[in-house]
Structure formats: C-alpha cells, structure tokens
Amino acid sequence: QSVLTQPPSVSGAPGQRVTISCTGTSSNIGAGFDVHWYQQLPGTAPKVLIYGNNNRPSGVPDRFSGSKSGTSASLAITGLQAEDEADYYCQSYDNSLSGRNWVFGGGTKLTVL
Amino acid sequence: QITLKESGPTLVKPTQTLTLTCTVSGFSLSTDGVGVGWIRQPPGKALEWLALIYWDDDKRYSPSLRSRLTITKDTSKNQVVLTMTNMDPVDTATYYCARRRGSGWYYFEYWGRGILVTVSS
Numbered sequence: 001q002s003v004l005t006q007p008p009s010v011s012g013a014p015g016q017r018v019t020i021s022c023t024g025t026s027s028n029i030g031a032g033f034d035v036h037w038y039q040q041l042p043g044t045a046p047k048v049l050i051y052g053n054n055n056r057p058s059g060v061p062d063r064f065s066g067s068k069s070g071t072s073a074s075l076a077i078t079g080l081q082a083e084d085e086a087d088y089y090c091q092s093y094d095n096s097l098s099g100r101n102w103v104f105g106g107g108t109k110l111t112v113l
Numbered sequence: 114q115i116t117l118k119e120s121g122p123t124l125v126k127p128t129q130t131l132t133l134t135c136t137v138s139g140f141s142l143s144t145d146g147v148g149v150g151w152i153r154q155p156p157g158k159a160l161e162w163l164a165l166i167y168w169d170d171d172k173r174y175s176p177s178l179r180s181r182l183t184i185t186k187d188t189s190k191n192q193v194v195l196t197m198t199n200m201d202p203v204d205t206a207t208y209y210c211a212r213r214r215g216s217g218w219y220y221f222e223y224w225g226r227g228i229l230v231t232v233s234s
Contacts, residue, residue, distance in 0.1 A: 002159055036220035038160075045209055045224040046160065052218075089160050093219040098176035102150065102162040102219065 003028065004090050004105035011111040012080045020075045020108045022090030028103055030071035033093040037066055037075045040087040040107075049088070050075060077110070085112045115139035117149070117210050117225035124231050125200050131230060135193040135210030142188045143168055146216030149193045151184065153206040154227075161206075165213070166193060200232045 005023040012018040022035060029035055035053050038046035048057055050066035053073065065076045073092075077084055090105040121133035135149060142149065150165030150173075164184040165173045174182050183196045193210060207229045211221035 002161075034219065038221075045227055046221075047224070048220060048222060051214070051220050051222075057222075091160075091220060100173060101175060102165060102173070104152075104160045104162060107159040 002106035003094060003101075003103035004092060006088075006090060006105040006108045008106070009109045009111065011113055012077075013113045014080055014082065016080050017076065017078045018080060018110065019077075020088050020090075020110070022073045022075070022092075022105050024071050024073075024092060024094075024103075026071060027096040028071075028092045028094040029068065029073060031095060033095070035066065035068050035073035036091045037064075038089045038091065040089065042086070046089060080112055082112050085110055115212065115223045117212060117223060119208060119210050119225045119228040121208075121228060121230070123229060124233065126234050127201055127232060129200050131195075131197045131200050131204070133195045133197075133208055133210075133228065133230075135195070135225060137191050137193070137210075137212065140212070142186050142191060142193065148213040149186070149210060150213065150221065151193075151195045151208060151210050152221070153204075153208045155203075155206040158206075163197075163208075164195060202232045204230070205232045206230060 037050040039049045040046040053068040054066045063078045088108045094101045094103045116138050147168040151163040166184045181198045186193045207227040209227040211224040214222040
C-alpha cells in the first residue's frame with residue numbers, strides 16, 4: 001500500500017491530453033512538501049520528469065506539466081505520443097510520527113491507444 | 114558526469130543477509146547536501162523507498178523496514194552500502210541507488226540502472 005495514491009492506469013489516443021492524479025495527506029503533500037514525477041520506460045530506471053511540483057529538467061518536452069493543490073497533485077501530458085507509453089510515479093516527502101520519509105505513489109501505467 | 118552503479122549478489126537464500134553496494138562517480142559523498150538512497154521495485158510493482166544517507170552521515174529508513182536495514186557510506190571508496198537482513202521471497206526486486214539533487218531538494222535526480230535480486234532457496 002503506497003502512501004501516495006495514483007490511478008493504476010490511464011489511456012489516451014495520440015494527440016490527446018491525459019492527466020494523472022496523485023493524492024496524499026496532511027503529512028506529505030498537504031504539509032507543503034513538493035511533488036515530483038518520474039517516468040519509467042519498460043526495462044529502464046525511473047527518470048525525473050517534473051520536480052518541485054511544476055519544473056521540467058532540461059530535455060523534457062513542454063508537453064509535460066505538473067501542478068499541486070492542497071493534498072493532491074497532477075501530471076498532465078498534452079499531444080500524447082506513442083513514446084509516452086510508460087509507468088509514471090509521483091513522489092514526495094512525508095513528516096509524520098514515524099519520522100521523515102521519502103514516499104512514492106503506486107504508479108500509473110499510461111497506454112497510448 | 115554523475116553515475117551510480119549497483120553491485121551485489123543476484124540470488125540470495127531466504128533468511129540470508131543481502132549486502133548491496135552503490136559505487137558513485139562524478140561527485141563526492143562528503144559534499145554538502147549530497148544524499149544517496151536506495152529504492153526497490155518488485156517485478157511488475159511500484160517503487161518503494163528503503164533508505165537514504167546524507168553527506169553528514171545522517172540516515173533515514175523506511176518505517177516498515179527499519180529493523181532490517183542498515184545504510185552506510187565509505188567516502189574514500191565512493192560507495193554506499195545497504196544491508197538487509199532476514200531476506201524473504203517477497204524481497205525479490207530490482208534495487209536501485211539514486212542521488213538526490215541537493216540541499217533543500219527531496220527528489221532523486223540521478224539513478225543507477227538497478228540490480229535484480231532474487232530470493233529463492
């Protein structure tokens with residue numbers, strides 16, 4: 001059971017826009033900690049896609065964007081392309097009675113129809 | 114160029130202790146703000162953060178695995194070592210080491226390629 005909740009799967013046709021949600025609690029996202037997003041292509045290590053809620057590392061297309069509000073965050077992908085088919089994970093920081101921990105979402109598999 | 118590379122056994126028996134080494138290059142483990150962590154991913158499942166060690170030797174562990182994990186670093190060898198005791202088949206996973214961006218940032222900017230560890234008798 002992951003600390004952050006994501007939908008198991010989303011899908012869209014090429015050119016469409018899809019969003020992936022990431023829901024946390026008052027001890028992580030709601031506490032003001034940043035949300036970061038990773039893309040994991042089959043058989044490879046995760047790669048950071050969005051950091052600090054809405055920042056793209058160099059080389060990441062501007063088709064990818066992130067947002068955060070309250071205890072949730074979202075990743076939006078516009079102009080969907082076949083190469084976007086991958087698993088996507090959100091990640092944040094959690095400060096609770098169990099200490100300060102790095103937490104991930106359960107991952108969302110994006111299928112490009 | 115920053116790189117991280119995991120090494121260790123790819124097959125361990127139940128109840129054994131797993132020792133994984135992350136050898137880093139392109140940065141020093143003693144540089145202010147540096148943090149290197151371990152994350153695992155069972156086949157077909159989600160990422161799970163395990164542990165992280167900071168440049169000042171501060172350590173953080175996943176609450177659910179704290180009793181089984183130990184993370185250390187050897188700055189002179191550019192290595193971070195994770196030990197996990199009492200291995201079980203459910204611990205079968207790809208284990209990644211990763212470096213966080215730096216002070217004030219709590220995400221992993223650089224990742225190793227991972228090592229698949231199978232727990233089986």
